Amino acid sequence: MRLDTLRDIACPADREGRPCRAGLVPDGSHPVLRPRAPAPCASAPRAPADGDEILEALLACTGCGTRYPVLLGVPVLVEPLGPYLRTHYYQMEEAQQAHGEFDARTRRFLTERMLDTMERPHGDLFKRPGITHVDRDPQYISAGIEFHYRPPPTEAYPPGSVAAHLTGIPDSPQGEAMAYLARSGRPAGGRALEVGCHVGGFVHDLARRSSFVYGVDLCFRTALVARQIAKGVPCPKGTYSAYEVSDVSVERPFRADTRRNADFLVASGARLPFGDGFFSTVACFHVSEVADDGLALLDDMARVLQPGGLQVLASIDGFRDFARMQGGNGAGPSPHGALKDRLQRTCRLLEEKDNIPWIRRNSRRSFMVHMSHCLWGEKRGAP
Numbered sequence: 001m002r003l004d005t006l007r008d009i010a011c012p013a014d015r016e017g018r019p020c021r022a023g024l025v026p027d028g029s030h031p032v033l034r035p036r037a038p039a040p041c042a043s044a045p046r047a048p049a050d051g052d053e054i055l056e057a058l059l060a061c062t063g064c065g066t067r068y069p070v071l072l073g074v075p076v077l078v079e080p081l082g083p084y085l086r087t088h089y090y091q092m093e094e095a096q097q098a099h100g101e102f103d104a105r106t107r108r109f110l111t112e113r114m115l116d117t118m119e120r121p122h123g124d125l126f127k128r129p130g131i132t133h134v135d136r137d138p139q140y141i142s143a144g145i146e147f148h149y150r151p152p153p154t155e156a157y158p159p160g161s162v163a164a165h166l167t168g169i170p171d172s173p174q175g176e177a178m179a180y181l182a183r184s185g186r187p188a189g190g191r192a193l194e195v196g197c198h199v200g201g202f203v204h205d206l207a208r209r210s211s212f213v214y215g216v217d218l219c220f221r222t223a224l225v226a227r228q229i230a231k232g233v234p235c236p237k238g239t240y241s242a243y244e245v246s247d248v249s250v251e252r253p254f255r256a257d258t259r260r261n262a263d264f265l266v267a268s269g270a271r272l273p274f275g276d277g278f279f280s281t282v283a284c285f286h287v288s289e290v291a292d293d294g295l296a297l298l299d300d301m302a303r304v305l306q307p308g309g310l311q312v313l314a315s316i317d318g319f320r321d322f323a324r325m326q327g328g329n330g331a332g333p334s335p336h337g338a339l340k341d342r343l344q345r346t347c348r349l350l351e352e353k354d355n356i357p358w359i360r361r362n363s364r365r366s367f368m369v370h371m372s373h374c375l376w377g378e379k380r381g382a383p
């Protein structure tokens with residue numbers, strides 16, 4: 001992140017049921033570390049780093065005093081921090097192995113936050129996810145890069161095969177969203193946000209027509225990869241693992257432009273670290289159906305959207321409890337009907353489109369195919 005990013009950030013801490021939303025400043029007791037001199041990086045030659053980039057720091061809230069770390073350039077704006085660190089520390093360990101150890105004071109801060117939330121002495125500090133999850137994360141990142149950055153295929157599938165058909169389909173919820181922006185005549189510029197940005201592909205698209213774009217994700221590993229691709233920090237990412245079959249991959253090059261007008265944060269979509277009405281466009285693809293609290297996610301996206309601003313939503317029919325919350329005993333509207341109802345509490349529905357294919361290639365022989373429901377809404381109130 002850059003220091004001037006701090007002007008945009010509001011503390012996401014909750015204090016006795018009230019959001020804090022005060023500003024953040026570098027914590028005076030902790031060094032602000034800049035990107036180091038050229039470091040060995042297996043995947044790509046090192047580009048000169050932006051001199052204003054911060055690699056590591058501690059940020060402190062001027063209101064409630066809560067502190068948040070910046071790790072390898074990624075601000076982790078999650079509160080409470082301890083439980084998050086305990087379930088995601090394996091990702092940070094992996095990042096340290098690839099990019100160099102954190103400063104000793106940073107490690108001490110992280111360890112203290114985790115110890116603060118131990119249920120009992122001598123229990124497990126790290127809550128490791130299942131080994132399957134750890135193994136599949138890199139595959140999801142690879143699939144995300146395939147999907148968003150579309151590197152040219154290295155070999156063709158047999159004509160007429162399902163695989164050839166699936167790889168040839170140009171439609172996607174993200175493509176539909178960009179086509180909508182183009183045909184709707186909405187003015188370019190303004191600040192935009194994507195909640196659940198994964199490896200940052202749609203943030204790249206939005207950055208072409210926005211003054212600045214934030215991508216927010218709860219996964220530290222994907223936020224770091226998104227920053228590497230867009231900002232080249234801590235080192236540029238120019239190759240990815242293309243999975244041939246489940247555990248056999250080849251390293252393939254891909255190209256993506258540098259984006260100075262974009263940045264990536266780790267934060268919850270239900271506790272966004274921004275003030276009210278901060279964005280003119282807020283997008284979210286396929287997050288509401290997996291979020292712990294779909295209602296809180298939709299409400300907080302509406303909060304940070306300015307009146308007259310555009311809400312872009314895509315979902316598949318996969319809500320866990322959302323439809324039940326609305327209707328009880330499965331008698332309520334369909335999941336995407338429930339999403340639409342909720343959207344219309346704050347937004348005027350502009351357009352919707354159903355059955356938009358969302359196709360991701362997980363490996364050479366495995367595709368994930370969903371049909372998305374896309375919604376576009378405009379927040380009510382005077383701009």
Ligand SMILES: [Zn+2]
Binds near residue numbers: 022062064
């Ligand atoms: Zn605060």
